[in-house]
Amino acid sequence: MGIYEKGFERPSPIQEVSILIALTGRDILARAKNGTGKTVSFCIPVLEKLTKITTLFKVPLPSVIIVPTRELALQTSQVCKELGKHLKIQVMVTTGGTSLKDDIMRLYQPVHLLVGTPGRILDLTKKGVCVLKDCSVFVMDEADKLLSQEFQPSVEHLISFLPQNRQILMFLATFPVTVKDFKDRLLKNPYIINLMDELTLKGITQFCAFVEERQKIHCLNTLFSKMLQDHRNRAFHDFRNGACRNLVCTDLFTRGIDIQAVNVVINFDFPKNAETYLHRVGRSGRFGHLGLAVNLITYEDRLNLYRIEQELGTEIKQIQPHIDQAIYCQ
Template identity: 30%
Template structure:
C-alpha cells in the first residue's frame, strides 16, 4: 500500500490530496488509515512532523461525509488538543482537506470570544477542534452537545497528561456516547498513557512507526556545556551564523522568554515571542510573521512545542532545557519537518544536569557535545564535530576546562538557583 488511491479513501478526497500536492502517504498514515476506515479504535505513536494530523483527519472526513447534516449545536467528530496553537493547526489542515465539500469545521480555544464561538456552533458542526478548557466552558453554557459525536480524537495525548488535563478529559467523556470510534495519537509514551488508552479506547490497534521518544532521523542534535551567564552571548553568536534561516528558541518561563526576545532585538535580530502572557491575537500575529519570514527568530515557551508546523524552521535552540524530558522531543520536532533536515542545539548549565540526564534517558542516547566539558555526574561521548572548547566545562565556563578522558579530575560546579530562575 504505497498511495492514497489504494487505501479505500473516497475518490473526491484522493483528488483533493492531489490538489494539495500529497500523493504518497507517510508510514503513520499507511499504518493508521486502514484501521480507522474499518471503524477500529487506534493508538498511533510516531515522531512529530510525520503526518499524524492527516492520519486521523482523512478517515474522519471520509466517514463523516456520508452522515448528513448534524443537528443544531451537535458535533459529528471531536478532536481535542492541548494547546491553542495545535488546535488551530489541526483545524487548518481539516479545512484544507474538506475544501469544496459541505462539511463544516471550526475551532474553539481560549483567548477568543466565547460568544462568537457559541454562535458558530448553533447550526451544528461536522468537525470540531477544541482545547479541553474552552470545550467545557461551552458545554456548561449549553452551547454545544456531544451526544451525537461518533468520533473522538485525542491528539498529543501525552501533553494532555503533562498539562493536567486528565480530569477535564473525564468530564468531557461523560457527555460522549459510549458507542463511538476513538483515536489517540502521540509522539511519546509515558506510563500514564497505557491507563489513558484503557479508559478511552476499545481493543485498539496500536500503530507505531518509531520508538516512543525517538527524535526524527534528520535532526542533527548537539549540546553546549556552558555557564548560565554565558548563554545569551553564545546564542547570539550561533544565530548570527545563519541570519537568513528561521530559528526557534525555547525558554522555560514566560518572563525569561520575553527578556531574551528583547535582548535579541537589541542585538539586531528580527525577533518575536509567544508565551502564556501574550493574548491570542499577539500569538497569532507573531506566528504569522515567523511563518512568512518577516521574523527570523521566534522565542517561545513550551506553548509552541506542539502544533507549530512551519517546514522552513531550520534550527531549534533549547536555551533552557525542559523539566519534562518528553518535551525536548516535541521541541526539536519543530525542525526537520516534511522530509527536510534540521539542527537542534541545547545549552546545558550546571544546574540543568538532571534535565539533560533525563532527556538522554528518554532518547536512549547521548547527545553529541558541540563545546564545553560535561559537568560532573554526566557521561557523554566525545565531541562529534570537533567543536572548540571556548565555553562551558568544569571550570565554570572559562576556556581551557578539563576534557573528557584526559585524566584530569573535574570539580563539581556549584548548583544554580531554583528552576524558576533558570531562564535568562
C-alpha cells in the same frame, strides 16, 4: 483532491497504518514521534467518514478533535479545511481566550467538525450549545498532555457526553501511567500503533555549545516580560507567514506545532528529559526534511546531555566553527 492539492505524494509510516484502521471504526492508540505526520493521520479518516454521513446537516456534531493549545487547534483546523476544501463540510475552531458569545452563535449554524481545547468545548457542552450525543468520532491529539493533571478532568467530563458507540482516536508520543489507565477504562479493544523506534531524529544534525549561565541570560533578559494573547497570536502569525525569522517559545508551544519553514531549533535551556528534547527538536527535521538543533549546555546540564544521548541512541556533537548549510537547508 484535497490531499493532491496539499502536495502529499506518499503516506508517512504512521499515516500508512492509522488511516486504514481508523476507517474501520476501531479505537486507536497511536504512538509516533514529532514530525511524522500525525495530524494528517487522523484528519483524513475523520473527513472521509463525514462524507459517508448521508444526513450530514441533520446531525448536531458528528466529529470532535481536542488539542492542548490554541495554536495547535488553529493549525489542525486549517489542515482539516485544506484537506476538505472540496467537501460540503463545516469546520469550526474554538479555544479559550476568544469570544464565547461568537462561538455560541456559530454553533447555531451547521458544524460537522469541531476542533478546540477541552476547557472551551466543555463550557459549550455544559451550556447545551455543543451537542455531543451523536458525536461518532472523538480525536485526542497530544493525548499525553491532554491526560495531564491540567486537562484530564475536562477531557473525561467531555467523554461522558459522548454516545456509547463512539470511536476514540488517541495520538501521542509518550506513554505515562495516566494514558494506560485512560486506555484501559475508556477505549474499546483499541488497535495499538507504536512507531517510537522509527524516524527518531532522522534528518536532524545536533550540536551543543558549552556556555556559562550568565552568558545565556544576558541575551534575552531585556526582550520578554509577559506577552498578551493577541501579541502571542501576532508573533505566531508573523512567524508562519515569514514576516519574522525567529521565534522564542515555551515547551507547551512546541507540542505538535508544524511550520514547514523551521529548519533550526536552538535550545536556550537544555531539557531535563528525552521526551521534552524530542518535542523541541522535532520542530526541525519534519517528515522528509532536514534540520539543525543547537543546544546551549552549562556545567549543570552535562549529565542530562549524556543521559538523553543514551536514551535516544543519538550523538550531540560539539559545535563546529563553521556549519555547512547543506546539513539543514535543501
